[in-house]
Amino acid sequence: MPESLTRSGDTLRRIGTLIRDARRHRGWSQARLAEALGTSQSAINRIEQGNQNLSLDTLGRISEVLDSEIVSLGHSGPMHLRIEGGRKLSGSINVKTSKNAGVALLCASLLNRGRTTLRKVARIEEVNRILEVLGSIGVKHRWLNDDNDLEITPPARFDLDSLDVAAARRTRSIIMFLAPLMHDHGMFSLPYAGGCDLGTRTVEPHLIALRPFGLEVKATGGFYHADVDPSVHPSRPVVLTERGDTVTENALMAAARRDAVTVIRNASPNYMVQDLCFFLTDLGVRIDGIGTTTLTVHGKPIIDSDVDYAPSEDPIEAMSLIAAAVVTESEITVRRVPIEFMEIELALLTEMGLDYDQTDEYFAANGRTRLVDVTVRPSHLRAPIDKIHPMPFPGLNIDNLPFFALIAAVADGSTLLHDWVYENRALHLTELTKLGARVTLMDPHRLHITGPTHWSGAEVVCPPALRPAVVVLLAMLAAKGTSVLRHVYVINRGYEQLAERLTELGASIETFRDI
Ligand SMILES: CC(=O)N[C@H]1[C@@H](OP(=O)(O)OP(=O)(O)OC[C@H]2O[C@@H](n3ccc(=O)[nH]c3=O)[C@H](O)[C@@H]2O)O[C@H](CO)[C@@H](O)[C@@H]1O
């Protein structure tokens, strides 16, 4: 490999633009990037203008400090998407299993000394990161077939000293290692959780929930240092301070191997929690109250079973695909929609004027989750009278809210969207203005969106948050002309082959890399 990337001025200018965009997305000034790299602001300016030759080493360091792969050397897989918009979609598409159950079940496999087989796991970057972490501590995995069935085999003891810190830092789900590791490890450290840039996401509710199980945590130097006293048991019901999904999962996994009955109150009954409950039940842990906010867990100190479980379909992917049909004014059938977790969304869409049919219910492969197929037809939508806001389940799903920004943009009238949950997510939705939407940020949590929109193609860097990035992609499907969406790792974190699957429905999406 040559030492220096002395390529044409054009290439240097394109790399410079990528660096500038990645820097701006972090909200950094040139001076701040210069400081992080130990160079001058004028050097950064020259780099961004394409007036400075770059060594591979410098490029690597820039990627590292910006936490953004500027160019991909020797890697495979898409980096950017080029979209020819304005095409109608048609046909049918199956919803895949959920990211959030997938990562929870991978973490829960740490509770089992036996072999865990998970069926049709979403093959997404978030799952890859957790598999890398699992692999680093000695857990073996094998993809069994093209259906993405996955076999996980634990070692006799986890090698926590070898934990892959870089992979762990790229996902928030690492937080769900806390409870499983507590059972057999008195002391251990986990890196701070990463993931989407949605503003500060607290871990305090996790620490509060796990304290009655004997966990004490000191957070220093980028790590949570856990100290576990196995003689401590909850003496009364564990009451969660937030009805969060992953915190409920941590509490469940802490209770699962206790030789006791534990009651968890203010539990989330959301889809991924239900999948975890069904999985634990298959492992012999009795849980009463599945699907409610009070879970009673009859723990089983040793879990050693060869278990085979099929997580259920992703309601957020279902919402994404329905939004794709709405924004492109197409008729498509979205198969395998987990209806319990999409009812409120569909009720609101009905109020907005959506024309759709749904089939009778049938069961997902787990035998418990109810599915339907939904056929969406082109409809004349109007803004809802009241504001749209999410709630912990049962409520309009927090992760589905961004898709309503897109849908509001094609509806007649003005919609107020209130994301009280995340500090930053509403902000990322203003990227839709680059494609012609009229989106006004009222404050960090509220957006006014006025439709209908005359979409126009544009070049946009993915906002650093999964759902807003997908929303931008879907708007590009509607925008006549060519759009370019850069840095799509964030989408691949949560969706398997989304571009390819939309292409099968008639979209024109090409993946490419700069170098
Ligand atoms: C891997 C996984 O499963 N991720 C999901 C999970 O993340 P996770 O469970 O990690 O979500 P968080 O704990 O970050 O909660 C999300 C936000 O909601 C706030 N909050 C939550 C509950 C509550 O009763 N009050 C409250 O204020 C939290 O303070 C936080 O700001 O749940 C989120 C909320 O459904 C989803 O967006 C994520 O996709």
Ligand SMILES: C=C(OP(=O)(O)O)C(=O)O
């Ligand atoms: C916020 C999300 O996920 P995570 O908890 O993995 O960041 C999401 O799925 O939109």
